[in-house]
Amino acid sequence: MLNFLLGAIAGALMAAVATVAALRNPDVQVRMGMVRPEPVAIQTKRPDPVCPPAAPVQVQAGSPQVGQPEMLFARRRFWSVAP
Secondary structure (H helix, E strand, C coil), X not given: CHHHXXXXXXXXXXXXXXXXXXXXXXXXXXXXXXXXXXXXXXXXXXXXXXCCCCCCCCCCCCCCCCCCCCCCCCHHHHHCCCC
């Protein structure tokens, strides 16, 4: 008898949680008539992207070069293992 009572309480709790979770879903709210459906706004044309103006590049005479094309695939990088 106690198992039946505990099972019924657990089932009721699970049903209540599932119902509350479903009712918080906007699609379910619209289907049940709790809220009015929002009109669908169809965008006819995608706006053109706006690119920011390029920053001026200033190169100093004594500045070291950062990065080289061979940095990723240098053989010594793959074979040199430091302890």
